[in-house]
Amino acid sequence: xxxxxxxxxxxxxxxxxxxxxxxxxxxxxxxxxxxxxxxxxxxxxxxxxxxxxxxxxxxxxxxxxxxxxxxxxxxxxxxxxxxxxxxxxxxxxxxxxxxxxxxxxxxxxxxxxxxxxxxxxxxxxxxxxxxxxxxxxxxxxxxxxxxxxxxxxxxxxxxxxxxxxxxxxxxxxxxxxxxxxxxxxxxxxxxxxxxxxxxxxxxxxxxxxx
Amino acid sequence: xxxxxxxxxxxxxxxxxxxxxxxxxxxxxxxxxxxxxxxxxxxxxxxxxxxxxxxxxxxxxxxxxxxxxxxxxxxxxxxxxxxxxxxxxxxxxxxxxxxxxxxxxxxxxxxxxxxxxxxxxxxxxxxxxxxxxxxxxxxxxxxxxxxxxxxxxxxxxxxxxxxxxxxxxxxxxxxxxxxxxxxxxxxxxxxxxxxxxxxxxxxxxxxxxx
Numbered sequence: 001x002x003x004x005x006x007x008x009x010x011x012x013x014x015x016x017x018x019x020x021x022x023x024x025x026x027x028x029x030x031x032x033x034x035x036x037x038x039x040x041x042x043x044x045x046x047x048x049x050x051x052x053x054x055x056x057x058x059x060x061x062x063x064x065x066x067x068x069x070x071x072x073x074x075x076x077x078x079x080x081x082x083x084x085x086x087x088x089x090x091x092x093x094x095x096x097x098x099x100x101x102x103x104x105x106x107x108x109x110x111x112x113x114x115x116x117x118x119x120x121x122x123x124x125x126x127x128x129x130x131x132x133x134x135x136x137x138x139x140x141x142x143x144x145x146x147x148x149x150x151x152x153x154x155x156x157x158x159x160x161x162x163x164x165x166x167x168x169x170x171x172x173x174x175x176x177x178x179x180x181x182x183x184x185x186x187x188x189x190x191x192x193x194x195x196x197x198x199x200x201x202x203x204x205x206x207x208x209x210x
Numbered sequence: 211x212x213x214x215x216x217x218x219x220x221x222x223x224x225x226x227x228x229x230x231x232x233x234x235x236x237x238x239x240x241x242x243x244x245x246x247x248x249x250x251x252x253x254x255x256x257x258x259x260x261x262x263x264x265x266x267x268x269x270x271x272x273x274x275x276x277x278x279x280x281x282x283x284x285x286x287x288x289x290x291x292x293x294x295x296x297x298x299x300x301x302x303x304x305x306x307x308x309x310x311x312x313x314x315x316x317x318x319x320x321x322x323x324x325x326x327x328x329x330x331x332x333x334x335x336x337x338x339x340x341x342x343x344x345x346x347x348x349x350x351x352x353x354x355x356x357x358x359x360x361x362x363x364x365x366x367x368x369x370x371x372x373x374x375x376x377x378x379x380x381x382x383x384x385x386x387x388x389x390x391x392x393x394x395x396x397x398x399x400x401x402x403x404x405x406x407x408x409x410x411x412x413x414x415x416x417x418x419x420x
Contacts, residue, residue, distance in 0.1 A: 004361070007401040014394060017268050022365060024264055025247035028257045037235035047238045050260035053287050054234055058227050058329065070280040073287075077263050119268065151214065155232060184224060191217040 013116050020114035026084040033090040033163060034148075037155040045080045045088060048148070052076040055144045062184040063143075065136035075130040075141045078123055082107035091149070091174050092164035104131075133177070143181030147189060150175060154192045158201040167203040168193050223326050230324035236294040243300040243373060244358075247365040255290045255298060258358070262286040265354045272394040273353075275346035285340040285351045288333055292317035301359070301384050302374035314341070343387070353391030357399060360385060364402045368411040377413035378403050 004022065005015040027046040034043045053076045060069040080088070085107035089096045108127060112120040129135055133142045150171075153159035161171065171193060179186035196202035214220065214228045237256040244253045263286045270279040290298070295317035299306045318337060322330040339345055343352045360381075363369035371381065381403060389396035406412035 007405055009401055010398065011394065014398065018361065018398065021265055021268060022247055022361065025261065028246045028253065029248060029250065036238045037232055038239060040239065044257065046260045047254065047256035050256045050287065051235065053263060055231055057284060057287060058231060073283060074267060077260065077267060151228065151232060184221065188220065188224065188228065191219055195217055
């Protein structure tokens, strides 16, 4: 790849912005656990981020509180960008989750550091707000990030639930924050879980019958 | 795939919205002519749409006129959604371009028709505004949609320029609208063209020397 910042006559600020955008392209090569809905392959993080932004645009009316959907969309466009440096950590991988936060902070230094400093600060603040999940905007964004893989697992008949031998109790514990950001969408998740258990795609809680 | 709208107890409006979002998932399987920046494979339209939304977020200061970047991002998230019904038409395919507009209108009826009617109208209007490319928001969105494949072709050393034996004159004619939405980005495109011609990745205008 020929770096754009070696082109003659390019404004320095613009060259940094373009350099960031070309680094971001690497997100198209980061694979997640989830399959796309036709089951043909794993989803990459760039297309996942687009899908979530579309979720926000269409499902905004189900958010709790006074949500600014433009801020939500910005968070979702940026929320996994650190994965160009540190890869994706599946929700069900408890060992990796312990070290994930530190790795992602270091990755954020690199990734946002490609931008001019004013933009690096503003976009990193949005990423950090998403990670902390305390504001209404971030809670809604997190709810969508938890809901989408549930719908994909249902679409493909198991997906990461089968890969990680997940039962409904563990799945509810890991995705229950959907209720904080969008109670109606938590209702959807529960309907999907019940259907998935009935079809044998998600294990019932041990000791219960589907 | 088990349709979500057969789940018991799901609100009808919400079921339509989720149905639209799962149909939209098919955009991940629509391949474009462009390669991703590492050259490993063709880009799909979903990840392309994410990349453009990020372009808008980062490059907004280079837009001409009074641009509402949130409207620009919405257009970019939606701009190629019709391709789930009619596929991608490469910029260099002149035969296909003649029939493309009619096919895309019919596709838009289907795609936006999955949504509740109020949302279908609002989102389709944004798509139509992008297609018409007359407002400052749409001109900036179009400029980004033309710029990004230029940067990818440069990154991979030819890409669709080589596939379609494109020369610099034709490429300038097909992408010149970048200047309407963002003159500074047209300057970037010109610097990239000059470098690509010098490296032999883009044919010089016939009768000229690189």
